[in-house]
Amino acid sequence: MSKITDMTATKNWSGQTLVTADHMLFEAPRTKHFMTGSEVLKEAVKRCTVDASVSYPITPQSEAAHLIGELWAEGYVGMYFRGENEFGVMAEVAGCAMAGSRTITTTSGPGTLRAMENFPQWSGTRIPCQLILMARGINSPLTIQPDNLEVTFMLETGCMIWYAENVQELFDMSIAAFIVAEKPDVHVPIVTVVDGFFVSHTRESVMLPEDDIALFPYEPYKSPLPPIDSETPPGRFLRDPFVMKSNYISYATHASWQWEVRSAVERSRPYAEHFLGGLLHETGDLDAEIAFITCGTASHQAKEGQRELAKLGIKSKVIKLRTIRPFPTKELVKSLEGIKHAWVPEFNVVGWLEKEVKTALYGKSDTNIIGGPRVAGGMSLPAEAIIQEVMEVLNPGKGA
């Protein structure tokens, strides 16, 4: 097994050369590979000098968790084990991270909901762990199919939420995610979301740097709270105390603490902008008067719709949101300048992204925001559905 004591100033415990995230993401030469999302996550974790991972099986996340287990067996990940269920796993992740380990786990749908109580606890205790959420439907009735309804439950947990569209973005985002989450002024958990199956199980071409390099390790002593290892003062330290047991003013502690967690997410903006190349990304005709506001694989389908509309002589653009927390309000307002109608296609029945967009834009934009089209329960989102929605507004009663 690998030992942390094998690490030197230039090499990690598995012998990989330590590099900065800038080098890894922007400078290191890359070669082309053909991989699924699960496989590419293994490649990302392999290059991140990860101390710990805890897993639990669920479809469609299992394969990614298996592959991280292989990395442990190969000596790239410091420690790895299967927990008893997702609630236990997320608590084990909390233990690993608050004791100073760079920690990653993965889950999907019902697993996310089972673990839910842990997520605000993660952010409250300021651990910079990463959760790869491979979104699927939630019960009832049972479905294992792609659907991102679970993301709506994550929105107010105090965790950062990034959303990757494809295999390449999953690779790059999951590496950048550790670095941004570990910034001392951020230092909250990060949830990197992909649409289950559509990304986890789809093989795509992807450009990867060589695997003989890896990120510098996590520095627990730059944490905004003392790591739980008996090595940092104060010696008398509870992570985290009951704050209502002192006197009236400790209500202010709880309030201040909660605002501090949200402030930490806000502080991630410049870092996310640097590593992701912007909190949102525009494609299509940038001078169009109609737009699609999307995240995840809905972006891909919207781009297909945009190309089909172009063939009909209708200009449109796709505004893909790369971060959901923090929400790119300022960028979105700017991107919507000159846009008359914007649709929000989604893979869920509730339209959480539409609600997010409308809340963010209220009083700030004149664009007409239209929810949909929406599919759910594993349905695909064909470009035709998107085009039909557009034509019903642009050309009422006459269809596409």
Added chain:
Amino acid sequence: MANQGPAYYSPYPTATYEGVITPPEGKALLLEEVVEEEKAMREVARVMLTSENATIFPGPQVLYAYNEEASKKATLIKEMAEVLNAKMIPMYDYRPKYPKIDAEVEINPNHPNLTIWHNKIKAAIFIGVHCHYANVALKIVRAETDCYTIAICGLSGHEDAMATLRDQHSSELAKFIKIAREVKSELKL
């Protein structure tokens, strides 16, 4: 930070809600303005030297001799207090103390305003406090007091302080003390 308190009964809005975040590397923050470090150091020294009951709140990362840097900083902070004519009140741990703190001689992040009220402190430096607890305390202080807060931080700084210096290690503290002496002399104090 944009506004000096008192603000409301609740520590809101926080600085980030007003669009102010930690300064970039190499810079400092004075209220909501990103400035050169030296400019901020001069202003911090001026405020401390001219405010009533200016106080330094050293936190656990400098109070305890757990590494060489902490010991070096301790010596420098003692010197800093002398130069700034400031009192020192320790934040020696973060626990919500039961049944209450002694506001005369200690500060606690869960009710930092009590110490500031009791001692009528009009300017204060937070140093060596872990960032999360510094931020929790700074928000409360801003909401509940009219104290000018200064964060001298070894990491990324604190936008909820009215002045924040980031990446402050012992060499930067020595630089600050030198500047503070100059300002003191300019003010003929």
Added chain:
Amino acid sequence: MAIDIYKINPEFRDIMPQEIIDLEENATWAQNQKKPRGIKELPDTKELLEEHSLCAGCPEAAALRYVLAALPKPEETIIVNSTGCTSLMFPHIALHTVHSLFGNQNAVASGIKRSLAWRFPDKVKDVVVLAGDGATVDIGLDYTLQSFFRQEKITTICFDNEVYANTGGQESGMTPKGQVFKMAPEGKKFEKVKMWELATTSGCHYSINMTASAPKAVAKAVREAILIARDIGPTYLNIYTPCILEIGLSANEGLGEMKDQDKDRFASYKYVSDEAAAHLIKCKEEGLL
């Protein structure tokens, strides 16, 4: 050095409170002791529990003092707690401690122990769970048992007061059959869970059921349990710390209640695996016991 986190920089000595100076100068840190720590030093040394907000006469507070006095190496010990009366004392313990959620304490402790074993392969870092019966046996039972199954090298101490005290006196799985509590208005319908037996069959190398009536006995059990967990595998202590408030006793009647129960529901149960027994002999030879 972990002990250094208690050393005060001389520049600040004059502004630090006496309790912190005492911790540095007069606490029984293992590093400064020639003999194993124990309750005999309690009257003359600085205790690791500064203060607490439990009810007057609460046996739980006394039991925690015994536990803290018996830790083999407190300066390298992490204690993981859960929600309940015990958590009211945790901010005041002079060690690194954790309160996460209600019931997840053994899962959190598993992560911490593994993380510390990974990060500090050449150091001893003891991880102890200390929680109430609701946390250990009801809401957290899965995580308690699973940590035993996985052979996590942690010690689990349950302060069994047979009731959800902090929430106002509701029946727990550890409440004796027939007892009337809130949520059991007609009396509890099923037997007290024999958690100490479950611990044994779930893989613990050391499992004890006892009361906190005899401080030395508690200290001995704590010390043995932690030394076994450090090198062999999981250990479990079930310690009766009655809620005098909920069973209608006065502040000075807790000890008598525990003594009564020494012969009844908490009649001594002790399991030590062969491996653990051999280890204890070795520890004794090395002067650790």
